[in-house]
Amino acid sequence: MGAGMSELAKRVLVAVILIPIVLIVLYYRGLPLVKTLLIITFLGSWEYAQMLNKAGIKIHYVWLVFNSLFYLAFVYIKGKDLSLLWLVLFLAIGEAILTWEKELSVPRLFAVLFGFVYTALFPALIARLGLYYAEHNFLLALILLIWIVDSVAYFAGIKIGKHRNITAISPQKSLEGFIAGVLAPWLILIILYICKVEILPFSYLALLAVASGIFGQIGDLAESMLKRFCKVKNSSNLLPGHGGILDRCDSCLFAGSFLYCALEILTKVR
Structure with missing residues (x-):
């Protein structure tokens, strides 16, 4: 019981320290946001390499540096995305050719490329969301909605979750919890509409609801898939009581990168 309480105390303490820092960074955006996401890229790349190493796919730690540099390039060099992607592919294939191992090189190549997308490109798109869509603080709204979705999905799963095992990746997740998470942001939008609170145009609010829900x-499921493949419980133990950086950021990485891409399409279509 004491050990359980101490684990809970660690979890609460880390949350109490981190949540205000996250909210301040999201509020001010700019350089603090870019630096924070650079740290997430570097530590996330390290966690990813550690996990894959446990699965027998050894990713060279030089990719921690490459991913960090490419993250910065994608944040600041807008309009050269295809050239940067080609360069990443060239470096990954070059490494595979130079370190050729019949059974391992191709799986390692794909692992390196997915690791780049997951730990460097996604954070770069989130940084762009904060920098290039600064007139509306989409990122802050998204993170708050994700926290609400996580809480609603968790409690709905505990209270009314009957249909579990909907995916072999995460057997404990229930269909009811997933649906509650999808609906939660829409419920908030309906309440805002009824109360005539006009924060953003409806098309933007709808994208926020889809991204978070x-x-x-x-x-979250994508990271569970990765952890299940690597046979690890957490991506690391960097955050006591919370696991690793990727454990805390998994929902935001997919939701934030989707929201940026969707907003780019929406603004171009208009």
Whole structure:
């Protein structure tokens, strides 16, 4: 019981320290946001390499540096995305050719490329969301909605979750919890509409609801898939009581990158 309480105390203490920092960074955006996401990229790349190493796919730690540099390039060099993606592919294939191992090189190549997308490109798109859509603080709204979705899905799963095992990746997740998570942001939008609180145009609010309710939960499942493949419980133990950086950011990585891409399409179509 004491050990359980101490674990809970650690969890609460880390949350009490981190939540205000996260909210301040999201409020001010700019350089604090870019620096924070650079740290997430570096530590996330380290966690990813550690996990894959346990699965027998050894990713060279030089990719921690490459991912960090490419993260910065994607944040600040807008309009050269295809050239940067080609360069990443070239480096990954070059490494595979130079370190060729019949059974391992191709799986390692794909693991490196997915690791780049997951730990460097996604954070870069989130940084762009904060920098290039600064007139509306989409990122702050998204993170708050993801926290609400996570809480609603968790408690709905505990209280009314009857249909579990909907995916072999995360057998404890229930269909009812997932649906409650999808509906939660829409319920908030309806309340705002009824109260005549006009924060953003409806098209933007709808994208926020889809990003947090659907893509946030998919991000959680994607990381569960990765951990199940690597046979680990957490991505690391960097955050006592919370696991690792990727454990805390999995929903945001997918939801934030989706929201940025959706907003880019929406503004171009208009």
